[in-house]
Amino acid sequence: xxIKSNIPNMIKLLNPDDGDRLKDYIEKAFERYKYFxxxxxAQDFDYSELYPLFKLPLNNVGDPFIESTYDLNSRSIExxxxxxxxxLFKAPENNWWGYITNGGSEGNLYGLYVARELYPAGIVYYSxxxxxxxxxxxxxxxxxxxxxxxxxxxEIDYNDLRQIMQMHREQPVIMLANIGTTMTExxxxxxxxxxxxxxxxxxxxxxxxxxxxxxxxSALLNLQPGFDFQYGADSIAxxxxxxxxxxxxxxxxxxxxxYKDRIGEVIxxxxxxxxxxxxxxxxxxxxxxxxxxxxxxxKGMRLRALDCLELAVFTVDKFKTxxxxxxxxxxxxxxxxxxxxxxxxxxWQIATENGFSHxxxxxxxxxxxxxxxxxxxxxxxx
Amino acid sequence: xxIKSNIPNMIKLLNPDDGDRLKDYIEKAFERYKYFxxxxxAQDFDYSELYPLFKLPLNNVGDPFIESTYDLNSRSIExxxxxxxxxLFKAPENNWWGYITNGGSEGNLYGLYVARELYPAGIVYYSxxxxxxxxxxxxxxxxxxxxxxxxxxxEIDYNDLRQIMQMHREQPVIMLANIGTTMTExxxxxxxxxxxxxxxxxxxxxxxxxxxxxxxxSALLNLQPGFDFQYGADSIAxxxxxxxxxxxxxxxxxxxxxYKDRIGEVIxxxxxxxxxxxxxxxxxxxxxxxxxxxxxxxKGMRLRALDCLELAVFTVDKFKTxxxxxxxxxxxxxxxxxxxxxxxxxxWQIATENGFSHxxxxxxxxxxxxxxxxxxxxxxxx
Numbered sequence: 001x002x003i004k005s006n007i008p009n010m011i012k013l014l015n016p017d018d019g020d021r022l023k024d025y026i027e028k029a030f031e032r033y034k035y036f037x038x039x040x041x042a043q044d045f046d047y048s049e050l051y052p053l054f055k056l057p058l059n060n061v062g063d064p065f066i067e068s069t070y071d072l073n074s075r076s077i078e079x080x081x082x083x084x085x086x087x088l089f090k091a092p093e094n095n096w097w098g099y100i101t102n103g104g105s106e107g108n109l110y111g112l113y114v115a116r117e118l119y120p121a122g123i124v125y126y127s128x129x130x131x132x133x134x135x136x137x138x139x140x141x142x143x144x145x146x147x148x149x150x151x152x153x154x155e156i157d158y159n160d161l162r163q164i165m166q167m168h169r170e171q172p173v174i175m176l177a178n179i180g181t182t183m184t185e186x187x188x189x190x191x192x193x194x195x196x197x198x199x200x201x202x203x204x205x206x207x208x209x210x211x212x213x214x215x216x217x218s219a220l221l222n223l224q225p226g227f228d229f230q231y232g233a234d235s236i237a238x239x240x241x242x243x244x245x246x247x248x249x250x251x252x253x254x255x256x257x258x259y260k261d262r263i264g265e266v267i268x269x270x271x272x273x274x275x276x277x278x279x280x281x282x283x284x285x286x287x288x289x290x291x292x293x294x295x296x297x298x299k300g301m302r303l304r305a306l307d308c309l310e311l312a313v314f315t316v317d318k319f320k321t322x323x324x325x326x327x328x329x330x331x332x333x334x335x336x337x338x339x340x341x342x343x344x345x346x347x348w349q350i351a352t353e354n355g356f357s358h359x360x361x362x363x364x365x366x367x368x369x370x371x372x373x374x375x376x377x378x379x380x381x382x
Numbered sequence: 383x384x385i386k387s388n389i390p391n392m393i394k395l396l397n398p399d400d401g402d403r404l405k406d407y408i409e410k411a412f413e414r415y416k417y418f419x420x421x422x423x424a425q426d427f428d429y430s431e432l433y434p435l436f437k438l439p440l441n442n443v444g445d446p447f448i449e450s451t452y453d454l455n456s457r458s459i460e461x462x463x464x465x466x467x468x469x470l471f472k473a474p475e476n477n478w479w480g481y482i483t484n485g486g487s488e489g490n491l492y493g494l495y496v497a498r499e500l501y502p503a504g505i506v507y508y509s510x511x512x513x514x515x516x517x518x519x520x521x522x523x524x525x526x527x528x529x530x531x532x533x534x535x536x537e538i539d540y541n542d543l544r545q546i547m548q549m550h551r552e553q554p555v556i557m558l559a560n561i562g563t564t565m566t567e568x569x570x571x572x573x574x575x576x577x578x579x580x581x582x583x584x585x586x587x588x589x590x591x592x593x594x595x596x597x598x599x600s601a602l603l604n605l606q607p608g609f610d611f612q613y614g615a616d617s618i619a620x621x622x623x624x625x626x627x628x629x630x631x632x633x634x635x636x637x638x639x640x641y642k643d644r645i646g647e648v649i650x651x652x653x654x655x656x657x658x659x660x661x662x663x664x665x666x667x668x669x670x671x672x673x674x675x676x677x678x679x680x681k682g683m684r685l686r687a688l689d690c691l692e693l694a695v696f697t698v699d700k701f702k703t704x705x706x707x708x709x710x711x712x713x714x715x716x717x718x719x720x721x722x723x724x725x726x727x728x729x730w731q732i733a734t735e736n737g738f739s740h741x742x743x744x745x746x747x748x749x750x751x752x753x754x755x756x757x758x759x760x761x762x763x764x
C-alpha cells in the first residue's frame with residue numbers, strides 16, 4: 001500500500017499520450033516488483049529523504065582522493081564509505097585506494113586492470129562458474145586466460161587449478177577468485193589457492209576477489225572461507241545494489257595503493273588524476289551507500305545478514321517439505337532447485353542455467369512471498 | 383526559492399549527528415549550485431515526476447535489444463531513446479546498434495573497443511586537445527596510438543595528421559574525432575579527414591566521434607562541420623547529462639551493427655548477450671532521457687539549443703565590453719578567456735588549462751549569472 005501510493009496519478013509535464021505511456025511503465029514496474037525473488041538485490045531500501053539531490057547535476061568526476069574544481073560532489077561522503085569497507089575487508093592501513101563504481105563489473109575490470117599493469121604477461125585463471133562479465137573484461141584488457149573446472153557446487157576445482165598452473169609456472173598468475181558465484185553462491189578458498197602458489201613456488205601472483213554477491217555479508221559475519229586483504233586478496237570488488245541496496249546499480253573496488261600507483265605513473269593527466277574507469281561518476285550512489293551504513297550501523301547490518309541466512313534455512317526446509325530437491329552452499333543465501341516451468345520463471349523473474357534455478361534470500365524478501373512461490377511450484381508439479 | 387524549498391528540514395531516519403551532516407551536505411550542494419557556469423551540464427531539468435522509480439531496484443542488465451528475465455527494466459523506453467538518436471545522427475537503417483551508457487567515457491571506450499575488434503593492429507590517431515579519458519581508454523584496450531598536434535583553436539592539425547599517417551600507411555587507421563573538445567569546443571572535420579584517407583589510399587579505417595559535448599545540439603541545428611554516420615562516422619558517443627541534462631551522469635553510444643556483431647561473435651554468452659561494457663545498467667537514465675525528449679520535443683530541443691548559442695554571443699560581447707579578451711569557436715557555446723584568480727575559479731567552479739578558462743553556455747545558465755561573474759572579474763582586474 002505504501003508503495004502503491006507512490007505511483008503518480010498523472011504525469012503533468014508530458015502530453016497525455018506520453019504521460020499515459022510513462023504512467024503505465026511505472027505501474028507495471030511496481031506490479032513486477034511484487035514477484036521478485038530471483039535476483040540478488042535488496043528490496044528493503046528507502047532513500048526518499050535523498051530525493052532532493054536529484055535536482056542537482058552532481059558528479060564525483062575522477063579520483064575520489066583528490067579534490068576537483070567540480071565542487072558539486074560527494075567526495076567526502078564517498079571517502080567515508082570507502083573507509084568503512086577498507087576496515088571491513090582489513091585493507092592494509094595507509095596502503096589502500098578505491099572508488100565507488102557503477103557496479104560489480106566495473107570493479108572487476110579495475111582489479112584486473114591493476115593486475116595487468118603489474119604483470120602484463122600474466123595469465124588470468126578463473127573457474128567455469130565465474131560470471132560471464134569476467135571473460136568480457138579479460139578480452140577488453142587483452143589478457144591471456146585459462147578457464148578451470150568447477151565442482152558441482154560451483155567452487156573451483158583446486159586439483160585442476162594446480163595442474164594447469166604447474167604447466168605455466170613461468171608466467172605470473174592473476175587469480176580471479178569468486179566470493180559467491182552467480183548461480184550457486186560458491187566461494188573459492190583463497191587460502192587453498194595460496195597453498196598452490198607455495199607448492200609450485202609461484203612468486204609473481206595477484207588475487208582479485210569478485211565479491212560482488214557475497215562480499216559484504218560474508219565479511220560482516222566473518223564467514224569462512226575468509227577472502228579479505230589479510231587472507232591474501234590484492235583487490236576486492238563488491239556490489240552496492242545487491243546486499244546494501246540501491247535503485248541505481250553501483251559498487252565499490254578496493255586495491256592496494258602501491259599497485260594502483262603504478263597506474264598513476266603510466267597515465268599522468270592534466271588537472272586531476274583520471275584513475276577510475278568511468279570519468280564522470282554519479283554522486284548519488286556514494287550518498288545512498290553512506291546513508292544505508294549510517295541508518296543500520298554495523299550491528300543493524302549484521303542482523304540484516306543473519307535474517308537473510310535464516311530465510312535461506314527456511315526456504316530450503318520449505319522446498320524439502322514440498323518434496324522438491326533444493327540445496328544451498330554452506331552459509332549461502334542462494335537456494336538452488338530444479339528449474340520450474342517458463343511461466344513461473346517469467347512471473348517470478350527467475351534466472352536459470354543448465355536445468356537449475358535459484359532464489360536469493362536478499363533483505364526485503366519475505367517468508368510469505370517464498371511460501372507463495374513454493375505453493376505455485378507444488379501445484380505445477382502435481 | 384523553489385529549489386531552496388526542496389531541502390529537507392531534518393533527516394528523520396538517521397541519528398541526529400549523521401542527519402545534520404547529511405543536511406549540511408545537501409545544503410552546501412544547493413548553495414554551490416548557485417555558482418555553476420564552468421562545466422557543460424544542463425541545469426534546467428526537473429525529473430521529480432519520476433522520483434517514485436527510485437523506490438525500485440531497476441536494472442537494464444545486458445543488451446538493450448534482447449529481453450531479460452530481469453523484468454524490472456526500461457528496455458522499451460531505452461530503445462525509443464536510441465531510435466531517436468539513430469535518426470538524429472542518420473545511422474544506416476537496420477544497421478545500427480547502441481546502448482545507454484554511464485557517460486561519455488564509456489561510449490568512447492565502446493567505440494574504440496569495436497574499432498579494435500575490427501582492426502586489432504590499428505593505430506589510434508587523436509589530437510592533443512582530446513579529452514584525457516581517451517588516452518586511458520586506449521591504454522585499457524592495449525591499442526597503439528599517436529597524438530597529433532592541434533591548432534590554437536583546438537582543432538586537429540590536418541597537415542600533421544597527413545604526415546604522420548603517411549608514415550604508417552601500412553596500418554589500419556582508427557580515427558578519434560572530437561566533436562567539441564573539452565576546453566575550446568573545437569570540432570575536427572571528418573570530411574577533411576576522409577579526404578586524407580583518399581589521398582593516401584588508406585582503405586582500412588574507422589572513425590569514432592567523441593561527440594560527448596557538442597553532438598546533440600550540433601545535430602539538432604545541423605551545424606557544420608557535419609559528423610554523423612552519413613558524413614562517415616562508424617560510431618558516435620554522446621553525453622546525456624550535458625546538453626539533455628540528468629542528475630546521474632549518462633550517455634549513449636551508437637555503432638554500425640555489423641561491426642558490433644563481431645563482438646557478439648567473439649564473446650558468446652549464456653542466457654543474454656553481454657554486449658555492453660557495464661553489465662548492470664541503471665534503468666533510470668534511459669527514462670530521464672526519454673522524458674526530456676518527450677517533454678521538449680524536437681522543436682523545443684532546437685529552441686533550447688538556439689538559446690545556448692544566443693547566450694554564447696551575449697557572453698562574448700559582455701566580456702569584450704568589459705575589456706576582457708574572450709573568444710569562441712564557430713557555432714560553439716564554450717567561451718574561452720584568460721584564467722581568473724584562484725578565488726574566482728573556485729567560487730564559480732571554472733576549469734582551467736594552460737592559462738585559459740571557459741564558461742559553457744548550457745541550458746539553464748542565465749544572462750544574470752554570467753553578468754555577475756563578469757562584474758566580479760572586472761573588479762578583480764581593476
